[in-house]
Amino acid sequence: MEAEHEADLIRQAQRGSVSAFNELVLRYEALLFNVALRILGDTAAAAEAAQEAFLSAFTHIKDFHGGSFKHWLLRIVTNACYNALRYAQRRPALSLDQPLGEASAETLGDVTPAPGETPEEVALRRDLGRLIAQAVLALPVEQRVVLVLCDVHGFSYEDVAEITRTALGTVKSRLSRARAKLRDKLLAEAELLESGMRLEHERGDANSV
Amino acid sequence: MSEETPTVFDADDALISAWVDGRLSEAERAGFEARLSREPELRRRALATRVVVQQARRLPQVAPPRHFFIQPTTAAQPKPDAPTPRRSAQRFMRWAAALMAAAFVSLLMVDALRPSETLPLAQPAMLVQPMATPPEASLPDALGRGGAAEPSMQALAAPKEAQTAPTMPPPAAPAPLHPLRVGAGLALALALVLTLLAWRR
Numbered sequence: 001m002e003a004e005h006e007a008d009l010i011r012q013a014q015r016g017s018v019s020a021f022n023e024l025v026l027r028y029e030a031l032l033f034n035v036a037l038r039i040l041g042d043t044a045a046a047a048e049a050a051q052e053a054f055l056s057a058f059t060h061i062k063d064f065h066g067g068s069f070k071h072w073l074l075r076i077v078t079n080a081c082y083n084a085l086r087y088a089q090r091r092p093a094l095s096l097d098q099p100l101g102e103a104s105a106e107t108l109g110d111v112t113p114a115p116g117e118t119p120e121e122v123a124l125r126r127d128l129g130r131l132i133a134q135a136v137l138a139l140p141v142e143q144r145v146v147l148v149l150c151d152v153h154g155f156s157y158e159d160v161a162e163i164t165r166t167a168l169g170t171v172k173s174r175l176s177r178a179r180a181k182l183r184d185k186l187l188a189e190a191e192l193l194e195s196g197m198r199l200e201h202e203r204g205d206a207n208s209v
Numbered sequence: 210m211s212e213e214t215p216t217v218f219d220a221d222d223a224l225i226s227a228w229v230d231g232r233l234s235e236a237e238r239a240g241f242e243a244r245l246s247r248e249p250e251l252r253r254r255a256l257a258t259r260v261v262v263q264q265a266r267r268l269p270q271v272a273p274p275r276h277f278f279i280q281p282t283t284a285a286q287p288k289p290d291a292p293t294p295r296r297s298a299q300r301f302m303r304w305a306a307a308l309m310a311a312a313f314v315s316l317l318m319v320d321a322l323r324p325s326e327t328l329p330l331a332q333p334a335m336l337v338q339p340m341a342t343p344p345e346a347s348l349p350d351a352l353g354r355g356g357a358a359e360p361s362m363q364a365l366a367a368p369k370e371a372q373t374a375p376t377m378p379p380p381a382a383p384a385p386l387h388p389l390r391v392g393a394g395l396a397l398a399l400a401l402v403l404t405l406l407a408w409r410r
């Protein structure tokens with residue numbers, strides 16, 4: 001039913017109906033914005049990429065010949081993100097793999113407590129979330145795109161292969177490498193944290209002696 | 210790209226990733242979990258990867274700062290890659306200027322290669338000049354026979370001016386321009402004008 005309604009909206013948009021297309025925008029804008037935000041790391045740049053993606057989708061909607069509309073939109077927004085990063089790369093201080101911003105409270109959003117979660121657990125989850133969001137932004141852009149789609153947004157390997165138009169093996173390889181980098185970063189941070197805490201503990205002991 | 214070339218380390222990471230996603234076959238999973246119980250370092254990495262994936266999936270969604278609706282006025286605008294009249298005119302000017310420049314060069318080459326003509330019209334007039342003193346008239350002087358008293362018949366027949374006037378040739382008539390050169394000049398002028406117009410637009 002829902003799929004039929006969407007197909008109907010797409011047909012209307014292909015005939016030039018802006019209001020039908022805007023219904024589709026309403027349906028997918030949060031997803032496109034969040035994907036762009038995790039790839040670019042900057043709210044304004046992500047909003048711009050999402051806007052550009054929707055405009056491009058409307059302009060080229062006659063080229064959509066079936067399949068998943070969501071995947072088609074995601075392909076457009078990831079391309080818009082690549083364009084934004086390439087544009088930023090022209091500035092001498094930035095490379096293509098560098099995000100446009102960093103994981104701030106604004107880009108992390110609100111960490112609402114889950115039912116039964118203690119304040120300490122919420123704080124730990126927020127800190128871990130910030131650490132992971134920062135580590136995601138430090139990944140090479142191709143690995144970042146795959147990890148954002150697979151792990152942050154839960155798309156399957158096959159979906160990501162379709163969205164990014166890459167081979168399934170490439171998606172798996174990029175994902176495992178991205179996860180390994182994130183894990184190593186987290187382990188290093190945890191070690192750092194543990195060492196720091198141990199040091200503080202030892203200092204406390206020495207002062208008390 | 211080196212990314213697609215797995216190393217031994219990558220092979221374990223690929224296994225960990227597939228294990229986290231439940232993408233291993235029964236036999237693969239059993240073999241991998243047996244390794245996990247034997248290899249503490251592999252176990253540590255696998256469990257840490259699982260935590261990373263779980264935490265990444267729990268990253269909160271951020272509300273978009275605004276809606277991204279398409280405005281009817283925006284939709285009515287031409288595509289960014291569509292040729293506008295101005296862009297079309299510019300493209301035309303550039304092509305026309307290039308064509309004219311090519312025509313100029315071609316005409317110059319044809320002009321340079323065409324067989325050279327016989328003597329131009331102006332030169333004979335310069336070569337055949339009236340002589341100031343005919344040889345017959347000067348011979349008696351050379352022999353010291355008082356030739357000044359009896360000028361020869363040719364000397365008498367020669368015009369008065371020729372005997373006394375300096376030997377400056379008459380002004381040469383301007384050579385007529387060859388049509389090829391005219392064409393080349395026009396092509397060059399047009400190419401310059403079109404380039405200027407394309408640049409100014």
